[in-house]
Amino acid sequence: MLRGLAAALALGWLMGAASTALAGPLDTPGYTKAVTCSACHGANGNSRSESMPILAGINVAYFKKAIEDYAAGRRASPEMEPFAKQVKLLGVDEIATFFAAQKREPSPGKPDRAAVDRGRAASTVCATCHGPEGQGDAPKLVPAIAGQPAGYLRNQLLLFKTDKRSPGDPALIQLKSVLKAISDETLADLAAYYSSLK
Amino acid sequence: MAGLTRRQFLKASSGGVVVATAGLAGCASSKGELEAKRGRRVVVVGGGWGGSTAAKYVRLADPTIEVVLLEPNRRFVSCPFSNLVLSGVRDIKSLTFGYGGLRDRGVKVRHEMATAIEPDSRRVRVGEGYLTYDRLVVSPGVDFQLEQVDGLAAAGDKVLHAWKAGPQTTALADQIKAMADGGVFVLTVPPIAYRCPPGPYERICQVAWYLKTNKPKSRLIVLDANQNVVSKTALFRAAWQAYPNIDYRASSKVVKVDAGTREVTTEFGDRVKYDVINLIPPQRAGAIAVQADLVGADKRWCEVDHVTYESVKHKGVHVIGDSTTGLPVPKSGTIANAMGKISADAIVALLDGRPVPEVPPLNTCYSWVSDREVIAVVNAYKIESGKVVQVEQKLTPGQSTLYAQHAEGWAQSIWADVIS
Numbered sequence: 001m002l003r004g005l006a007a008a009l010a011l012g013w014l015m016g017a018a019s020t021a022l023a024g025p026l027d028t029p030g031y032t033k034a035v036t037c038s039a040c041h042g043a044n045g046n047s048r049s050e051s052m053p054i055l056a057g058i059n060v061a062y063f064k065k066a067i068e069d070y071a072a073g074r075r076a077s078p079e080m081e082p083f084a085k086q087v088k089l090l091g092v093d094e095i096a097t098f099f100a101a102q103k104r105e106p107s108p109g110k111p112d113r114a115a116v117d118r119g120r121a122a123s124t125v126c127a128t129c130h131g132p133e134g135q136g137d138a139p140k141l142v143p144a145i146a147g148q149p150a151g152y153l154r155n156q157l158l159l160f161k162t163d164k165r166s167p168g169d170p171a172l173i174q175l176k177s178v179l180k181a182i183s184d185e186t187l188a189d190l191a192a193y194y195s196s197l198k
Numbered sequence: 199m200a201g202l203t204r205r206q207f208l209k210a211s212s213g214g215v216v217v218a219t220a221g222l223a224g225c226a227s228s229k230g231e232l233e234a235k236r237g238r239r240v241v242v243v244g245g246g247w248g249g250s251t252a253a254k255y256v257r258l259a260d261p262t263i264e265v266v267l268l269e270p271n272r273r274f275v276s277c278p279f280s281n282l283v284l285s286g287v288r289d290i291k292s293l294t295f296g297y298g299g300l301r302d303r304g305v306k307v308r309h310e311m312a313t314a315i316e317p318d319s320r321r322v323r324v325g326e327g328y329l330t331y332d333r334l335v336v337s338p339g340v341d342f343q344l345e346q347v348d349g350l351a352a353a354g355d356k357v358l359h360a361w362k363a364g365p366q367t368t369a370l371a372d373q374i375k376a377m378a379d380g381g382v383f384v385l386t387v388p389p390i391a392y393r394c395p396p397g398p399y400e401r402i403c404q405v406a407w408y409l410k411t412n413k414p415k416s417r418l419i420v421l422d423a424n425q426n427v428v429s430k431t432a433l434f435r436a437a438w439q440a441y442p443n444i445d446y447r448a449s450s451k452v453v454k455v456d457a458g459t460r461e462v463t464t465e466f467g468d469r470v471k472y473d474v475i476n477l478i479p480p481q482r483a484g485a486i487a488v489q490a491d492l493v494g495a496d497k498r499w500c501e502v503d504h505v506t507y508e509s510v511k512h513k514g515v516h517v518i519g520d521s522t523t524g525l526p527v528p529k530s531g532t533i534a535n536a537m538g539k540i541s542a543d544a545i546v547a548l549l550d551g552r553p554v555p556e557v558p559p560l561n562t563c564y565s566w567v568s569d570r571e572v573i574a575v576v577n578a579y580k581i582e583s584g585k586v587v588q589v590e591q592k593l594t595p596g597q598s599t600l601y602a603q604h605a606e607g608w609a610q611s612i613w614a615d616v617i618s
Contacts, residue, residue, distance in 0.1 A: 024546075025259050026546060026552070032557055033555070033557060035255070035540070036539060036559065036560050039562070039612045040562070040607065040612070048614055049608075051607030052608070052611055078593060078594045079592075079604065081576075081592055082577065082589065082591070082592050085589055086579065086580065089589065090557070090558075151603060152607075155603065
């Protein structure tokens with residue numbers, strides 16, 4: 001009787017262990033569909049390079065808008081336009097949910113301290129929408145920019161300033177008019193500052 | 199002994215029979231199973247872009263699965279960006295990585311050559327021993343069809359391909375550097391299909407840029423076996439406007455090389471003299487794929503299932519990377535990396551007895567057209583009725599330094615994805 005109980009307990013333990021072992025990444029919704037994105041965006045969306053944005057921890061609605069804009073050509077990118085179409089075919093909701101659930105690891109880049117200090121001094125205008133820590137405003141689709149790679153942030157600021165990113169998007173009119181008054185050098189400083197925020 | 203075949207002898211010696219014959223000392227004594235197999239095991243043959251990625255991602259998806267990676271080379275050298283070594287823009291050290299990152303993930307990396315595959319007994323031969331597997335990944339890259347060019351095999355190291363990044367890359371860079379101003383550099387492009395379709399044309403840009411900058415009297419003659427530039431045609435043609443030192447000749451398949459007289463001959467009998475040659479030979483799947491009967495009727499490339507990458511010829515054997523055929527994808531590093539991840543997830547699903555996720559690959563190929571500007575081609579795919587189908591191909595509108603930044607970002611990210 002006791003032996004039978006022990007066997008049953010052992011079996012239960014084994015089954016428990018087995019089901020725990022099965023609950024791996026393949027069970028995480030979106031894992032298998034997002035897996036090819038890591039070629040550019042890093043493991044679980046934590047890009048370690050200077051020019052590719054971090055997707056880990058991204059706001060779901062912001063991710064979906066970006067994919068829609070890329071796919072429609074509103075946000076012009078020869079790289080992301082085809083991939084956005086692929087993401088839509090695979091299931092944008094699942095992929096957005098996957099990246100949103102990943103823990104964001106700030107960019108490992110080490111921006112120049114002086115540039116960071118200059119950027120901080122110039123950042124008051126940005127904080128109005130992006131928040132004092134660059135954390136963004138999810139309900140308004142304002143992205144979290146803290147800890148993104150400096151090179152990526154700088155390129156986006158320059159694309160906004162020259163109206164090459166999403167021309168005609170009414171939500172970006174104010175941003176673009178603010179950026180037009182800021183020198184390219186200061187935009188690089190702002191990128192360094194927001195990248196340095198962890 | 200005379201009547202004993204090698205197979206019988208191996209069988210006898212692995213069974214514990216010691217044959218102490220002087221004439222056989224140091225000869226075939228089977229080592230049997232090289233690593234005691236306790237649980238489920240995936241063996242990966244080839245630690246390049248596809249194989250390294252597959253080994254890592256099997257471990258990521260299920261760390262209870264043992265993964266053994268067989269790769270003779272101790273260092274991974276990236277073919278993408280290696281054309282920049284020829285122009286002196288980049289050092290080969292910046293493209294060279296160790297396998298420590300994979301070991302840290304629990305991959306058992308063995309710097310040995312797989313010599314044969316036995317699909318029926320699910321074993322890979324390694325020297326005098328073997329490794330048993332539950333699933334095998336074969337990612338052998340390409341090998342060269344030296345016999346297609348008369349004199350090429352005999353020429354040895356006098357005629358370089360530099361089409362597998364490593365010692366030949368730096369050797370060719372040294373030859374270009376040592377060439378006199380006014381010298382003629384000849385580059386030959388093999389007929390498709392070959393590894394990295396835009397690669398030869400990027401190389402033309404890099405060598406032309408170097409010569410224009412450092413040896414303005416030199417010329418670069420391109421003998422292309424194909425009828426035209428096979429990838430990013432308009433973009434490369436536009437980039438070449440900056441290099442009047444390029445003499446591009448289409449439909450000029452090289453069939454003979456003479457390293458003594460420094461001359462190549464095309465199939466139409468045209469003879470071209472060179473001071474430095476870079477002959478990129480015709481290609482096929484890596485030798486082990488041919489030996490293991492994984493190649494199709496063309497005897498060159500391996501046909502696979504588009505979802506699992508399992509060979510259509512041998513069950514339990516998955517083939518990925520440049521050695522595959524039948525998918526509408528280029529033989530590129532990005533594709534091999536994608537296939538590595540997708541096949542890894544498929545293998546883990548198969549081993550667990552669960553449905554295999556249907557995930558298409560994707561492709562990005564950046565090409566450096568000068569020391570600072572880049573062009574790119576991007577391909578998106580879907581899976582339809584079990585087959586990979588292209589959704590869209592898009593090119594950059596031109597060349598730019600912004601795409602160069604993207605290329606650097608891609609390289610940093612994908613190297614980490616493959617090898618760390």
